[in-house]
Amino acid sequence: MRKYSLITLWDRVGLASIVLTSWLIFAVFTEGFTSQFNIYSVGRLVSILIVVGLSQMVVIGIAGMNLAVGAMGGVVAMFLGWLMEQWGIPWPLAIVLAVGFGGLLGAVNGILIVKTRISGFVITLGTAGVFSGAMYILTKVEAFRNLPQGFLDFGQVKIFGFISPLVLMMLAVVVLLFIGYRSTTFGRQMLAVGANARAARVSGVPVERIVVLAHVLSGALAGLAGIMLVLRIGSAIPSIGTAGGGDWLLPSFAAPAIGGTLLAGGSVSVVGTFFGGLLLGSIENGLTLLDTPGFWVQLSTGLVLLIAVILDRARTVAVERSRIGVTT
Amino acid sequence: MTTHGFNGRLTPASLLRTETGVLFLIVFAGLTGLSVFTEQFLVTFNIYVLLYNIALATLVAYGQMVVVATGGFNISLGATGALSVVFSAMLMEWYDVPLPVVIAAGLGSGVVMGWINGYLTVKTGIHSFIITLGTASAYTGATMAITNANPFYDIYGGVIKWGQARWGFWPWPATVTVIVVVLLALLFHRMVLGRQILAVGGNEQAAQLTGVPVKRVVVWAHMLSGLLAAIAGFLTMARVAAGAPTIGNDWLLPSFAAIIIGGVVLEGGRIAILGTLLGVTLLGVIGNALAINHVNPFWVTLLQGSLILVAVIVGTAVRSTKPAPLFRSQAATPGEGIE
Numbered sequence: 034m035r036k037y038s039l040i041t042l043w044d045r046v047g048l049a050s051i052v053l054t055s056w057l058i059f060a061v062f063t064e065g066f067t068s069q070f071n072i073y074s075v076g077r078l079v080s081i082l083i084v085v086g087l088s089q090m091v092v093i094g095i096a097g098m099n100l101a102v103g104a105m106g107g108v109v110a111m112f113l114g115w116l117m118e119q120w121g122i123p124w125p126l127a128i129v130l131a132v133g134f135g136g137l138l139g140a141v142n143g144i145l146i147v148k149t150r151i152s153g154f155v156i157t158l159g160t161a162g163v164f165s166g167a168m169y170i171l172t173k174v175e176a177f178r179n180l181p182q183g184f185l186d187f188g189q190v191k192i193f194g195f196i197s198p199l200v201l202m203m204l205a206v207v208v209l210l211f212i213g214y215r216s217t218t219f220g221r222q223m224l225a226v227g228a229n230a231r232a233a234r235v236s237g238v239p240v241e242r243i244v245v246l247a248h249v250l251s252g253a254l255a256g257l258a259g260i261m262l263v264l265r266i267g268s269a270i271p272s273i274g275t276a277g278g279g280d281w282l283l284p285s286f287a288a289p290a291i292g293g294t295l296l297a298g299g300s301v302s303v304v305g306t307f308f309g310g311l312l313l314g315s316i317e318n319g320l321t322l323l324d325t326p327g328f329w330v331q332l333s334t335g336l337v338l339l340i341a342v343i344l345d346r347a348r349t350v351a352v353e354r355s356r357i358g359v360t361t
Numbered sequence: 362m363t364t365h366g367f368n369g370r371l372t373p374a375s376l377l378r379t380e381t382g383v384l385f386l387i388v389f390a391g392l393t394g395l396s397v398f399t400e401q402f403l404v405t406f407n408i409y410v411l412l413y414n415i416a417l418a419t420l421v422a423y424g425q426m427v428v429v430a431t432g433g434f435n436i437s438l439g440a441t442g443a444l445s446v447v448f449s450a451m452l453m454e455w456y457d458v459p460l461p462v463v464i465a466a467g468l469g470s471g472v473v474m475g476w477i478n479g480y481l482t483v484k485t486g487i488h489s490f491i492i493t494l495g496t497a498s499a500y501t502g503a504t505m506a507i508t509n510a511n512p513f514y515d516i517y518g519g520v521i522k523w524g525q526a527r528w529g530f531w532p533w534p535a536t537v538t539v540i541v542v543v544l545l546a547l548l549f550h551r552m553v554l555g556r557q558i559l560a561v562g563g564n565e566q567a568a569q570l571t572g573v574p575v576k577r578v579v580v581w582a583h584m585l586s587g588l589l590a591a592i593a594g595f596l597t598m599a600r601v602a603a604g605a606p607t608i609g610n611d612w613l614l615p616s617f618a619a620i621i622i623g624g625v626v627l628e629g630g631r632i633a634i635l636g637t638l639l640g641v642t643l644l645g646v647i648g649n650a651l652a653i654n655h656v657n658p659f660w661v662t663l664l665q666g667s668l669i670l671v672a673v674i675v676g677t678a679v680r681s682t683k684p685a686p687l688f689r690s691q692a693a694t695p696g697e698g699i700e
Contacts, residue, residue: 098490145670149673149674149677150677151673151674151677152627152628154434154490154627155617155621155627155669155673156670156673158614158617158666158669159666159667159668159669159670159673160666160670161614161666162614162618162662162663162665162666162667162669163663163666163667163670164666165662165663165666166659166660166661166662166663166664166665166666167663169657169659169662169663170657170659170660170663173657174659282494283494283495283497283498286491286494287494287495290491295487295491296487296488296490296491326505326506326509327505328501328502328505328506328510329502329506331498331501331502331505332498332499332501332502332503332505332506333502334498335494335495335496335497335498335499335501335502336495336498336499338491338494338495338498339481339492339495339496339499342485342487342491342492342495343481343485343487346485346486346487
């Protein structure tokens, strides 16, 4: 079990207080940051970033990488649009099918990685090109803009005037993953594989199956993020995840890294990733309200990522030192 | 040499046994097929365009290769190229700086960006993937801050003229690539730094124990990567006659595709100068064939992705069927780890 020492407490409260500070700064210096409408739109923006981050975090947890998160998000978004517009499938069913399709794409990644024993970096780099390329060819890079009214209305719902259903979807994912990692065998097995695959295998963990399932989960989450973006903008466009509105590669790594999930594998922080995405989204929204040009968002995301990982490394070193009794 | 090099004389059979040899035959077959079946391929202008594409893409791929050789990645390759281009174009348009100074400053800025990547990587101990992912957005941000997303068009006439200069089918700027190939071959075959880069990539701890200044070597590799990105950027600017902030946007996937097809191992310790050149050529020829036949350009993304998968899967299969080498040391003897 995780011990709640001062340092682990600071992990949570520290990041949360940074998020709060950023909110305070934006509330003071921008007009309308705390308006009901802005809170609503920040909620939608942040929810997507958090799910994108969680999609990457799941694979980082097994000591892998998934460069196809954006590609899968875009492909699933287009698949959803196709199901609804071309086939007239009821939108709740279409969403379920599209999430399943994301899982299927993830399974392709996982099976290729397990069968070839090539690093996930290369495999997902390749499949990202294959997924996006195939989608471009099949859709002829044309958006699906005539989505069913029920679906569009659902995307615009405002609960109590400021909560989007996207926020509830995101919270459901966060809670399920939190419970999953804490108290299910599957969650623990993923972390065991990430910490030391050989040791996990020796102690009876079906390593190959866990790797594939982790990629299925990652694909489903990437697909869900794509679906949420379709709900947000009201049409399925081919640039989702890879170009329009920003490439997901950077935020997908930034959110977990800010939240303390580093590339080593074997440990994840669902709550940390939640706050990481919250911070990135809040900064993006605040900078937009300040009328800063769009590239400042990207610049700040990169800088926040660098600062976060450097601070985290410094903290880890301090913890290790105190553990072995070195005082400086 | 390791299992992948030539053993003894160069015969048709020995050619087939090496990855580079097989790759060469594939490229050769492709070129022959194109020359025979399409009329537009073997035209001076088309060959000129193809060679120009290959020359630029080769520099980009080498920029990735030198960092991958240490076991790292450089995600900021395109961002580095773009910022160095915008920096040199800014010096020309706003300050009328003499050309030699512009070139030195442009290439120097690439080296500095590489140094930042390397310094942060070794100082923090965080994987260069995360570091360069972060610096990439910082460099891109700086590029956009300077240009406001508008290209610089006041490039010196001499640069533009040189960018268009050709001798028949040979683009003059491609000569730079030839020089780089020779210098890289010298670096990795004859110089201590080259051997040390491979040693660090092969086994960092072993390299450290045998006295390799690991951190300094990693920083050098990143600086070299930044320099190559800047050279590729400068040549692209000369070719398109504009300091466009979008230069380098689409470098990442092809840079990895080329080196993976060429037989570079992403875990580090093994490079392929000739193989990478052939990998770039293969991608260039395929792109050219698609363009000639008016195929939808979106096939290119799909093909690059598929080629990465095919290349790694075949490469791994070939390696696992070969007998284990007698000595498993990495880059301990001259020529080892290089193809």
